[in-house]
Amino acid sequence: MGRSPSRVELLQGTLDLLILRTLLTGPAHGHAIGQHIQRTSEHVLQVETGSLYPALHRLEARGWIAASWELSNKGKRARFYRLTPLGRRQLTAEQSKWDAFARAMALLLKPLDKRTP
Amino acid sequence: MNAFFRKLTWLARRSEKEAELREELRVHLELDAEERLEDGLSEDEAYLAARRSLGNRAVVEEDTRAAWGWRRLEQLARDAEYGLRLVRRSPAFSGIAIATLALGIGGITAMFSAFDAVLIRPLPYADASRLVMIWDDMGKTDVVSKQQPTPAEWVEWRRLNTAFTDIAASQPADVSLSGDGDPEQVPARRVTWTFWSVLGVQPALGRVFSEREDTNGAKLAVISHGLWQRRFGGSLAVLGRTIALNDEPYEVIGVMPARFYFMPSRDIDIWMPASFPEWMRHSFGWHDEQIVARLRPGVTLEQARQSMAALSLQVTAKQFPSAHAVTLVPLREEMAGKTQTALIVLLGASSVLLLIACANLANLLLSRGSARGREVALRVALGAGRGRLVAQFLTESLVLAVLGTMAGLALARPVMRFLETLVPDAMGAAHLTVDWRVLLFSVAVAVSAALTFGLVPALRGSRFAPGAALRDGGRGTAGARSHWVRHALIVFETSLAVVLLTCGGLLLQTFEHLRHTDLGFRSERLLTFETPLFRYKDFDRRIAFVNAEVESMRAIPGVIGAGSIDLLPFTNVSNATFYRFEGQPSSSVPGQVALIRNVSRDYLPVVGARLREGRFFDGSDRKTDAPVAIVNEALANRHFAGQSPLGKRFKFGSLGEKGHWYTIVGVLRQIPEGGMFEEAKPAVYRVREQCDQIDNLSAGIVVRTAVDPASIVAAVRLAIWSLDRNQPLARIQTMETMVDRQLSTPSQSTALLGAFALLALLLASLGTYGVLSYAVTQRTSEIGVRMALGASSGQVLLSFARRGLALTLAGLAIGLVLAAIAARSMTALLYGFQPDYLTTIALVSFVLVTVAALACFVPAFRASRVDPVVALRAE
Numbered sequence: 001m002g003r004s005p006s007r008v009e010l011l012q013g014t015l016d017l018l019i020l021r022t023l024l025t026g027p028a029h030g031h032a033i034g035q036h037i038q039r040t041s042e043h044v045l046q047v048e049t050g051s052l053y054p055a056l057h058r059l060e061a062r063g064w065i066a067a068s069w070e071l072s073n074k075g076k077r078a079r080f081y082r083l084t085p086l087g088r089r090q091l092t093a094e095q096s097k098w099d100a101f102a103r104a105m106a107l108l109l110k111p112l113d114k115r116t117p
Numbered sequence: 118m119n120a121f122f123r124k125l126t127w128l129a130r131r132s133e134k135e136a137e138l139r140e141e142l143r144v145h146l147e148l149d150a151e152e153r154l155e156d157g158l159s160e161d162e163a164y165l166a167a168r169r170s171l172g173n174r175a176v177v178e179e180d181t182r183a184a185w186g187w188r189r190l191e192q193l194a195r196d197a198e199y200g201l202r203l204v205r206r207s208p209a210f211s212g213i214a215i216a217t218l219a220l221g222i223g224g225i226t227a228m229f230s231a232f233d234a235v236l237i238r239p240l241p242y243a244d245a246s247r248l249v250m251i252w253d254d255m256g257k258t259d260v261v262s263k264q265q266p267t268p269a270e271w272v273e274w275r276r277l278n279t280a281f282t283d284i285a286a287s288q289p290a291d292v293s294l295s296g297d298g299d300p301e302q303v304p305a306r307r308v309t310w311t312f313w314s315v316l317g318v319q320p321a322l323g324r325v326f327s328e329r330e331d332t333n334g335a336k337l338a339v340i341s342h343g344l345w346q347r348r349f350g351g352s353l354a355v356l357g358r359t360i361a362l363n364d365e366p367y368e369v370i371g372v373m374p375a376r377f378y379f380m381p382s383r384d385i386d387i388w389m390p391a392s393f394p395e396w397m398r399h400s401f402g403w404h405d406e407q408i409v410a411r412l413r414p415g416v417t418l419e420q421a422r423q424s425m426a427a428l429s430l431q432v433t434a435k436q437f438p439s440a441h442a443v444t445l446v447p448l449r450e451e452m453a454g455k456t457q458t459a460l461i462v463l464l465g466a467s468s469v470l471l472l473i474a475c476a477n478l479a480n481l482l483l484s485r486g487s488a489r490g491r492e493v494a495l496r497v498a499l500g501a502g503r504g505r506l507v508a509q510f511l512t513e514s515l516v517l518a519v520l521g522t523m524a525g526l527a528l529a530r531p532v533m534r535f536l537e538t539l540v541p542d543a544m545g546a547a548h549l550t551v552d553w554r555v556l557l558f559s560v561a562v563a564v565s566a567a568l569t570f571g572l573v574p575a576l577r578g579s580r581f582a583p584g585a586a587l588r589d590g591g592r593g594t595a596g597a598r599s600h601w602v603r604h605a606l607i608v609f610e611t612s613l614a615v616v617l618l619t620c621g622g623l624l625l626q627t628f629e630h631l632r633h634t635d636l637g638f639r640s641e642r643l644l645t646f647e648t649p650l651f652r653y654k655d656f657d658r659r660i661a662f663v664n665a666e667v668e669s670m671r672a673i674p675g676v677i678g679a680g681s682i683d684l685l686p687f688t689n690v691s692n693a694t695f696y697r698f699e700g701q702p703s704s705s706v707p708g709q710v711a712l713i714r715n716v717s718r719d720y721l722p723v724v725g726a727r728l729r730e731g732r733f734f735d736g737s738d739r740k741t742d743a744p745v746a747i748v749n750e751a752l753a754n755r756h757f758a759g760q761s762p763l764g765k766r767f768k769f770g771s772l773g774e775k776g777h778w779y780t781i782v783g784v785l786r787q788i789p790e791g792g793m794f795e796e797a798k799p800a801v802y803r804v805r806e807q808c809d810q811i812d813n814l815s816a817g818i819v820v821r822t823a824v825d826p827a828s829i830v831a832a833v834r835l836a837i838w839s840l841d842r843n844q845p846l847a848r849i850q851t852m853e854t855m856v857d858r859q860l861s862t863p864s865q866s867t868a869l870l871g872a873f874a875l876l877a878l879l880l881a882s883l884g885t886y887g888v889l890s891y892a893v894t895q896r897t898s899e900i901g902v903r904m905a906l907g908a909s910s911g912q913v914l915l916s917f918a919r920r921g922l923a924l925t926l927a928g929l930a931i932g933l934v935l936a937a938i939a940a941r942s943m944t945a946l947l948y949g950f951q952p953d954y955l956t957t958i959a960l961v962s963f964v965l966v967t968v969a970a971l972a973c974f975v976p977a978f979r980a981s982r983v984d985p986v987v988a989l990r991a992e
Contacts, residue, residue, distance in 0.1 A: 030141065031148040049145065049171045050180060053138075057184035061127075062120050076148065079141045 015047065015055050017098055020083065020091040023065060029078035030056055056081060064090050127185050138181055146171060196509045200516030210485065211517070214478055217883075218521025220876055221474030222566065223528030225467040226559040228869075230529070230549045231536040232460045233558075235453050241376045241545065243317025247412045248448040249421065250380070251284070253404065253429075255441050255710070263444055264693075265404045268397045271309070273432040274408075280421035281410040285312040287379075288405045290389060292362040293649055293845040294348070302649060302847035303344065305362070305387035306379075312388070315411045316379065323356045323371035331390040338367040342375035344386040362387070363651045364843075380407055380452065382542045401433060404693075409448065421445055452543040458945040459539065459866040465939075466620065466873045469613050471566065473877050476610040477884045478570040480603055482514065484891045486578030493578060506579035514571025515564070522563040526551060529559075536869075538861050573602060603888050604924055610884050611928025611965070612935060614877035618961045619936035620943060621867075621874035626952035628867040631860060637788035638686075639725035643819055643852035644826035645685050648837065648844060650814045660806050662840070663816045667717055669836040675824035680720030683805065685817035687792050687855050692813070696769035696801065698756065699778065711752055712790050712800040713769060715808055721747070721785070723821050724852075729753070731763050731783030734804050744807035746779040752799035753784045769801055770808070779803060793859040794948050819852070826851045866946060878965065881928070882972040889921050889976035893983075900980055901988025910981035917980045921973030922966075929965055933958055 022028065022036050033056075034047040059065045064087030070080045083091070127134055146167050153163035171177065204211040242248060252263040253270070271286040278284065287308040294303045310331040313319075322345075326337045338360065349355040359366045367389065379385065397403055412421055422445050429443040450457070486493075496506060533549040540549070648666060653659035663681050670679035684692055694713040718734040726733075729750055738745055746769075753762045766778040779801075787797050822829060830849055837844050857864075893900070900913055936958070 029144070029148070031145045031152075035152070050173075050177045053142065053145075053177055054180040054184045057138075057181050061123060061184055063123065072148070074148070074151065076144060078144045078148070079137070 014098075015051060016059060017091070017094045018045070018047075019052075019055060019059060019081075020064065020087055020094065023081060023083045023087070024091065027070070027080045027082035029072060029080050031078070032072075033081070059087070063087075124185060128190075134185065135182075138178060142171070142174060142177065192505075192508065193512060196512035197516055199509070200513035203513060204516065204520065207485075210481065211520075213883075214481055214517050215521045215524055217474045217477050217481075217880060218518060218563075218566065219524035219528055220880070221471035222518075222522050222525030222559060222562055223532065224525075224873060224876075225464070225471050225562055226525060226551075226555060227529040227532035227536060227549075228460070228464045228467040229558050230533050230551070230555045231539055232464045233554055234540055234549055235456055235460055235544055236449070238554075240449065240452075241318070241374070241378070242448075244411075245448060248316070249410055249412060249418065249445045250448055250451045251408045251410055251425065252444045252446065253441055254444045263446075266406045266408050266443075267401050267403045268391075268393045268406055269399050269401045269403075270429075270432060271406055271408060272393075272398050274410075274425075274428065275311075277428055277432070278410075278425065280413055280416050280424045282413050283311045283315050284408060284410040285309050285315040286391060286406040286408050287312060287388075288391065288407070289381075290387075291649065291847070292387065293364075293651070293843075294360060294362060294387075295364065295843065296361045298348070300843055300845045301348075302647075302845040303362075303386045304382060304384045305389060306385055307391040308388050309391045309393075312409075315409055317411075318373070318377055320371035321374040322353070323369075325371050326390050331392055334392040335390060336365060336367045337370050337390055338362065339371040339373060339388045340369055341373055341386045342377070345372045362389070363649075376545060378543075378545045380409070380448075380543050383545055384542070418445065418447065452541060454541055454543075455862060455945065456539055456541050458943065459862055462620070462943045462946060463866060463869050463873075466617055466870050469617055470873045470877050470880075471562070472569075473610040473613050473880045473884075475566050475570040476606045476613075477880050477887070478514075478517070479573055480606050480884055480888055482510075482570065482574035483577060483603055484887070486510075486574045487895075489578065503579050507575045510575030510578055511567065511571050514567040514575070518563040518567035518571075521566075522559055526556075526559060532869075535865070539865050577602070600892075603891075607881075607885055607888055607924045608928045608931065610877075610881045611925055611969070612930075612932035614874070614881040615929055615932025615961060615965060616936045616939050617870070617874040617877040618965065619933070619958055620939055621870045622957040622961055623940055623943070623952045623954070624863075624867045624870050624946060626957065627947045627950045628860075628863050630950045630952075631793065631863055631948060634789075634793055635786070636686075636793070636856070637726060637786045640852040640856050642822050642824075642826055643724065644822060644829065644833065644849070645817060645819050645852055645855065646833065646849040647685065647815055647817050647847040649847065650816055652841070652843070656808075659814075663717065663805065665840050666816065666818055666837060667719070669840055670818060670820045670833065673820075673829055673832045673836055675822050675829055677821045677823050678719060678723040679818065679820045680723040681717040681805070681816045681818050682720050683715045683813035683816060684790070685819070685855070686788060686790050686852075687859055688817075694769045694801070695772060696767050697772055698765060698767040710799070711748075711769065712798055714790065714800065714802050715805040715813065716802055718804055720819065721802065724788075724819055725821075726788060727786040729784040729786055730761060731781070733783060738804045738807065740806045742777065744777050744779050744803060745782040747783040747785050747802040748781055749785045749797075749800045749802075750787050751797040752801065755799055777807075779807075793856070796949070863946070863948065878968060882968045885921055885925060885969055886972040886976065888924075889917060889973055890979070892920075893917065893976045893980040896980075897983055897988045900983045901985040904983065905985040905989065913983070914977045914981035917977035918970075918973045921977065922969065925966060925969035925973075929962055933962075936961075 018037050019033055022033050028036065030052060034049065034052050037045055037047050056065070056067075060067055060081070064084060065081045066084050067079050067081050069077050072078045072080075146164075149167035149170060150160075150163045153166050154160060158166065168174075204215075239245065240248075251266060251274070253266045255264050266286075268286060268288075271284060275284050285308060287306040290305045290307040292303055292305045294301045310326055310328045313325045319325075320339060321342065323339075325339055326335065330337060340355070345351060345355060349358075355369050355372065358369050360369060361367075373388075412418070425443050425445060429441065433441055453460075493506060501509075529551065533551075537549055648663075650659050650662065653662050667679045667681050670676055692713055693710050696709050696711055716734070718736065718738060721733050728747075731747070734745070734747070746767075748762060756762065757765070762781045762784060765781050767781070768776045768778060770776060785800075785802065788800075789795055789797075790800055791798060820826070820829070820833065833849070834846060837846055904910070904913065940954070
C-alpha cells in the first residue's frame, strides 16, 4: 500500500468534522465529499473510501446528516448527503473543540528560539 | 427522531438498506473511474484504479453496515445459531451439559419460588414493614414465652401508647355456618374495628364495620373471597344477605380481595366485630388476643420496644400475678417463623448445587475448547479478533444455559408442589407457580451461570497462536496451566459436595431423632376430630353431650375405644393456668403456670398414655367437691424432685376461695401437647366433669380403631348426627396425619437437602471422572512411551488413580472446614438436638472417597490398558 509520504493520516474523529464542514457549503454525494477534502487540503489529506462510507452512515445514524437520492451534475443518480440542524450544532461544537486543540498544538510547537525567556 | 429508533427503522427495511449501500458504492466507483478517465487514463486502467482505491469492497460494505448499529445483534444471532448447531452435532456432550444445568437451575428456581413466597413477596397490607405483632412476655419460667395478650391490654395500650398509629386485636371465633347447605365449621376471627385501618386494607366488595357498630355489638360479617366463591357462587347479591353463624343471624357486609389473608392462618373465612363485652375489656386474665400494631411514622422498632416495655409494666403493675413485659415481632418474621431458616439453608444448598454444576460445565467446556483448537486457529487465521472469539464462546454457553433453564423449569414444577407444604399456614401462597418473578429470576440465574461456567473456557479457548495449533493437527493444545484450572475446579466442587453431604447428614440424624421422639402416646390407628359446642351453653348439658358422643363412637364396629379432650395435641392453642399448692400464699405465684387439659375418663388410656406412678381416671371420678388431677412429669419434677407428688393437693383454674383443691392421683409421662418441638412443659389433666370454672366450648374426640381409621369416617359422621343433626364436625383426620404435619418442615428440609447433597456428590464425581478421562485421552501417546520404556500397567493405573484421589482428598479437607462453618448456621434446624458430628463427617468422608475411587478407577484402568504399539502408531 504505497502511500505518498506527504500525505497525512487523519486523526481519530477528524473525518467526522471534515465531512460536516464540507456539507456546510451544500449537499454532496460521497465521492464528491472525498474529492473536496482531498483537493482543499492540497492533497495532504487522503480520505480512504473504506473509512468514508462507514463515517457517512454513522453520522446519518446519529441524525447529524440526512441522505436522499438525487441527480449529480454528470446526470447520475447518487446518494446526496446534507447537513441537518442537529449536525449544524454539532459542527459548531466540534469546530470550537478543534480550534482549541489546534491553538494548543501551535503553542506547544512554536520554534525553540522564540520560546526561551 | 432519535438514533435508536432510526436504527430500528433501518433494521425493519434491511434488504432495501443493503441494496442502497451496494448501489451507492457502485455509483462511487463509476464517478471515481470517470474522473480518472478525464485525467487521461484508458477506460480499463481507470476502472482498475478506481477499484483499487476502493479497496476490499466486502470489507467496506461490512464496516458501513456496522455503522447501522446492528452488527452486534446479527453476530449474536449467528453465534446462537452456531451454538444450536453445535448442540445438535454433539448430542452426548450437550445432553450431559443440559442435564447438569437443568439440575442446578431447576433446584434453585424451585427453592427461589418458595423463598420468594415466604420472605420477599410483598404482604397484602399497606406498608407492611411497619406492622408488628405484640405478645405478652410472661418470663422464662412460663409455659409459653410468647403469650397472647388480653383485651384489657389492647384497651390500655391503645389509650396510652406513643409508638403506634393504632393497634388492632383479634380473637379466635371459629363458627358453624348453616342455612343453605350442610352445616360447615368455618375458621373465623373476631376483630376490633381498628383491624382494617391498621392493616390498611379495603374490601373488594362492600364495606367493613365501623367503631360504632363494633361497640354496639352489631352482628356483621366480612367474608373471604374463597368463602364467597365456594358458598355463594361469587354472587354480588351476597352483600346484605343474612347468614347463620352458630345459629345467630349475621349480615354479610363485605368481601375481602382474593389475596388477603392474616394471622394466624390463610384459611380464615369470616371476620366479625370483636364487640368485647364490658367485663372482657377489663380482664387481664383472658389471654386470647392476637395483637397487631402499625408503627407511627419515624418510630423505629427499637424505640417501640422500649416504650412498650415501660407501658406494659405500668399497665399490668397491679395485675395478677405480676407485671409483665411484652415482645414485639415484625409481622413478616412472625409469619415466616422457623421456615425462614429452613428456606435460607435450602436456598443456600441449591446455589451450592448450581455452583457445582457450573464448575462441571466449565470443565466440560475446557475439554471441548482444547479439542476445538483447530477450528479456533482457523478463525484466528481468517481474522477473528480475540473479543469476537470470546463473544462467540459465551454465546454458545448462553445457548446451553437457555436450554438448561428450559429443562430446569420443567424439573422445578414437581419440586414446587413438594415445597408448598413448607409455606407457613399464616402466609398466602398456598400454590407456588412459575410467575414472572420466578421466571425473571431463573433467566438471571441462567445468564450469570453461562458467564460463570463460560468465561474461563472462553478466555482460554480464544488464546491460540494459530500457527502452532494448525501445525499440531488440532489435537490437544492445553498446557500445564489448563490442568491447573481443571484441578482447581475439581477440588472446588468436591469441597462443596462435602459441605452439602455433611449438612444433609446432620439434618438426617436430627430428623431420625425427631421421628423417634417419644410422643407419650401411640399415634397409629387413631382417628381424631373436633366438635364445637356453642349449642350447649349449659355445663351439664355440654358434659352429657360429650359423653354421648364418646359412647356413640364406641358403638361403631371396628372401634376399640374412644375418649375426649378439650384441645387435641399439637393444636397450637396453649390453654394454660396458674396453680398453687397447699401452703403457698394465695395471691401471687409467679412462674407457676401449666398447660391445662380437660379430658374424659377414658381419654388417657385410649390414646395410650403411660403413667410413671399412680392411676388413670376411673369411674369413681365424678362431679364432686373433692376432685382429682393427673400431672405430667415436668410438673412433678419441678416441685417434687425425688419424691412422689401423689396425694398432694393444689388449685388451678380458679385459685381463689371458690376454687377446688385437686388431689394428684397420677403422674403422666410427657405428651407434647403444644407441639413436638416445644420443650417439655408442665401440664395438668382433669376430668371435664370436675371443672370448677368455664371449660372450652369445644371437644376433641379420639377414636382408637382396629381397622383403618379412614374407613369409619362415614360411620362417625352418622353417629354424631344421629345425636344432633345440626352438630358440625371439624378437622376429621388421623393422629398420624397430625404427627406428619408436625414433622413436615424438618422432613421437607431433610429430604430436599439430602437430594441436593446426593446430586452434588454425583456431579462432583462425574467431574472427577471427566477430568481424568480427558487426561487419559490426551496423554495416550505419553502413556504409550512410558509403557514402551518398561512402566507396568499397575504403575500407570496407580499414577492416574493417585492424582484423582489427591484432588478428592484436597476437596475433602477444604470441604470439612467449610462444613464446620455451614453447620453452625443451621443450628435452628436441629431443633435443639445435638447430632453426632464426628460420625457424620467420618461417614461423609468414607462415602466420598469410595465414590471418588470408583470415578478415578475407571479412567485409570483404561490408561493401564493402553497398548503402546497402538498409542505410538497414532502419532
